[in-house]
Amino acid sequence: MIGKLFTIALSAILVENFIFSQFLGICPFMGVSKKPNTALGMGFAVTFVMTLASAATWAVNQYLLVPLKLEYMQTVAFILVIAALVQLVEMFLQKSVPALYQALGIYLPLITTNCAVLGVALLNIQKGYSFLESVVYGFTGGLGFLLAIVLFSFVRERIDHCDCPKAFRGFPIALIAAGLVALAFMGFSGMSIG
Amino acid sequence: MTFRSQLKDGLLRKNPVLVQLLGMCSTMAITTTLFNGIGMGLSVTVILILSNVFISALRKVIPNKIRIAAYIVIIAGFVTIVDLLLQAFIPALSENLGVFIPLIVVNCIILGRAEAFASKHNVWQSALDGLCQGIGYTLALVIMCLIRELIGNGTIAGGFSFINGGNGIRIVPEAYRILIFALPVGGFLTLGFVIAGSQWLSRKLDEKAARKEAEQQ
Numbered sequence: 563m564i565g566k567l568f569t570i571a572l573s574a575i576l577v578e579n580f581i582f583s584q585f586l587g588i589c590p591f592m593g594v595s596k597k598p599n600t601a602l603g604m605g606f607a608v609t610f611v612m613t614l615a616s617a618a619t620w621a622v623n624q625y626l627l628v629p630l631k632l633e634y635m636q637t638v639a640f641i642l643v644i645a646a647l648v649q650l651v652e653m654f655l656q657k658s659v660p661a662l663y664q665a666l667g668i669y670l671p672l673i674t675t676n677c678a679v680l681g682v683a684l685l686n687i688q689k690g691y692s693f694l695e696s697v698v699y700g701f702t703g704g705l706g707f708l709l710a711i712v713l714f715s716f717v718r719e720r721i722d723h724c725d726c727p728k729a730f731r732g733f734p735i736a737l738i739a740a741g742l743v744a745l746a747f748m749g750f751s752g753m754s755i756g
Numbered sequence: 757m758t759f760r761s762q763l764k765d766g767l768l769r770k771n772p773v774l775v776q777l778l779g780m781c782s783t784m785a786i787t788t789t790l791f792n793g794i795g796m797g798l799s800v801t802v803i804l805i806l807s808n809v810f811i812s813a814l815r816k817v818i819p820n821k822i823r824i825a826a827y828i829v830i831i832a833g834f835v836t837i838v839d840l841l842l843q844a845f846i847p848a849l850s851e852n853l854g855v856f857i858p859l860i861v862v863n864c865i866i867l868g869r870a871e872a873f874a875s876k877h878n879v880w881q882s883a884l885d886g887l888c889q890g891i892g893y894t895l896a897l898v899i900m901c902l903i904r905e906l907i908g909n910g911t912i913a914g915g916f917s918f919i920n921g922g923n924g925i926r927i928v929p930e931a932y933r934i935l936i937f938a939l940p941v942g943g944f945l946t947l948g949f950v951i952a953g954s955q956w957l958s959r960k961l962d963e964k965a966a967r968k969e970a971e972q973q
Contacts, residue, residue, distance in 0.1 A: 582940060583940050584785070584940075585781050585782075585784050585785035585940065585943065586781060586859075587781070588780045588781045588784065589778075589780060589781065589864055592777070592780065634836065634840060635836065636858070637832050637835055637836050637839065637858040637861055638829065638832040638833060638836055641828055641829075641832050641861050641862070642828075642829065642832075645825055645828060674828075674862075675828075675862045675864060675867060676862065677781050677859045677862045677863075680858070680859060680861065680862050681855060681859060684855050684858055684859070685855060688855065727952075728956075728959075729952040729953070729955045729956035729959070730948075730952045733777060733951060734948045734949070734951045734952035734955065735948070735952075736948075737944050737945075737947050737948035737951065738944065738945055738948035738949070740944045741941050741942075741943075741944030741945040741948060744940055744941045744944055745936075745941045748939065748940075748941060
């Protein structure tokens with residue numbers, strides 16, 4: 563049991579990193595990685611929502627969609643659950659933990675359309691995870707996202723000052739740098755777990 | 757606003773992937789064979805046209821405050837329809853694209869066009885906009901696929917069952933392929949180079965247009 567959870571966690575953080583090997587959540591990854599501070603905030607917000615979304619969508623699927631034989635409505639149901647969840651988290655934080663809301667606030671609305679969140683919900687069902695496994699996968703997948711975006715934000719700070727051909731300035735060179743970070747993460751794919 | 761200018765916007769000047777930098781997850785994830793690229797491009801085009809038409813038709817009915825939620829529900833409905841149709845009629849494509857078909861819901865191109873265009877224009881214009889932006893997205897995917905498949909696997913037009921049994925036409929001998937371009941790393945690198953190329957091209961075109969104008973005066 564613990565062994566399987568550990569395997570899920572390690573592969574979600576390193577081997578099958580959401581950004582570098584599954585291509586989920588690239589938009590916020592490229593958009594909010596210009597400074598380490600904001601990257602950290604976005605990373606924590608995504609981890610938080612991914613964990614909650616894994617739990618909520620698993621429960622909705624198991625206790626609502628499966629008994630009613632409505633599995634084909636998964637996409638619609640999950641995106642609604644996620645949108646509602648993000649809104650709830652936002653209101654809850656605003657009222658009860660204003661300090662955290664100040665830190666995460668501006669990132670929360672963006673997360674509804676983050677494909678890592680909907681992605682983790684769909685992958686949990688596809689892989690047939692139990693409730694606990696889903697939550698662990700969501701949480702560690704979020705940690706993988708956090709690791710990737712924070713590491714990359716340090717790289718990106720340097721890129722701003724580099725002298726590169728005109729056509730590459732800005733976005734293209736950032737993508738190529740991200741490719742090189744992904745290359746480093748490929749080293750983990752040789753690890754055999756289990 | 758003419759069809760020609762809209763098409764030009766979609767293909768080049770405001771290409772959703774190469775200029776607006778939207779929908780990058782799918783652009784990098786599924787562009788390993790031409791079959792996947794064209795399949796994904798056409799699926800998104802169909803969904804984009806349908807959702808644009810629907811949202812444009814309902815733009816005066818949807819209250820402003822909940823418009824984003826309403827858009828997402830409309831888009832999710834069409835994505836589910838396309839997902840089920842692909843599972844039924846083109847199972848190979850559905851299997852290759854996997855989780856990225858349902859993830860079209862959160863593809864920023866579709867929500868972006870709904871918010872920026874369909875909510876402000878009439879049904880006919882929105883349908884054309886969906887078509888043009890969809891073609892632009894497909895074009896970007898096809899360019900990515902051609903590069904990645906040729907370098908990473910040494911073939912062209914792979915995945916179509918009627919061309920060489922789905923293996924594609926081999927251009928480079930198997931021993932000389934650079935596998936890394938078919939892996940995730942190759943997605944980042946190729947997209948970086950393709951966007952740089954399109955920036956270079958659009959600057960050249962701008963310079964040419966400016967010169968022409970100067971000559972006329």
